[in-house]
Amino acid sequence: MAENSAPEATPAKKGKLKLIILVTLVVILAIALSVAGTLWFLGGGLPGMGDDAQAEDNMAVETFVPTAYLNIEKALVTTVQGEGRQRYAQAYVAFGATDPQALVAAKLHMPLIRSQLVMVLGSSSFAELQTPEGRQGLAESMLATVNQVLEQEGEPSVNQVLFKNFVVQ
Structure with missing residues (x-):
């Protein structure tokens, strides 16, 4: 009987490991979506998704000229x-x-x-x-x-x- 109980424990451990990995991935995905949503609403867009010409124009406007x-x-x-x-x-x-x-x-x-x-x-x-x-x-x-x-x-x-x-x- 000891031989029969050992093989049954391994699939249970694999099931728990899969569940932990799945929960971790869901938490990471939720955090990433939260950060992306915050950047979208506060910054007007996501980094790298804007027009490069518009970004260059903004850089030209913000150039400091000393007196x-x-x-x-x-x-x-x-x-x-x-x-x-x-x-x-x-x-x-x-x-x-x-x-x-x-x-x-x-x-x-x-x-x-x-x-x-x-x-x-x-x-x-x-x-x-x-x-x-x-x-x-x-x-x-x-x-x-x-x-x-x-x-x-x-x-x-x-x-x-x-x-x-x-x-x-």
């Missing part, structure tokens, strides 16, 4: 309108642009740009230059003036006018 800067070495100094007194304003400025050609053009036309910036600074009032909002407005006016000069000369525009140092007294 380059041009420091104006000499300060802009002028008198400003005060409360019955003569007041002075001094500003060290820098230009920022993503197109390096704009900075080369600004350097080339610096005498005209400096002249126009001194006019803009001199037309400001002492009271408005003491507030952060007034200085921000001055920076925006200076940016418009610089870009107007560059546009007249047929050059690309700058993106920023930055104050490195600013004093009113």
Whole structure:
């Protein structure tokens, strides 16, 4: 009888092994489908199934272009309108642009740009230059003036006018 019970145990072990392998495969398949479904809904598609040209266009859009800067070495100094007194304003400025050609053009036309910036600074009032909002407005006016000069000369525009140092007294 011992011989008869041994052959019956082997098919039972094979049945359990098949069941364990089948359950493992079902669990792995469920996990894979869950991940694929998540990627589909959150990412708009599965990796490798999108249009390659569209992916290249997205890469081109996301390219980072750093800003380059041009420091104006000499300060802009002028008198400003005060409360019955003569007041002075001094500003060290820098230009920022993503197109390096704009900075080369600004350097080339610096005498005209400096002249126009001194006019803009001199037309400001002492009271408005003491507030952060007034200085921000001055920076925006200076940016418009610089870009107007560059546009007249047929050059690309700058993106920023930055104050490195600013004093009113």
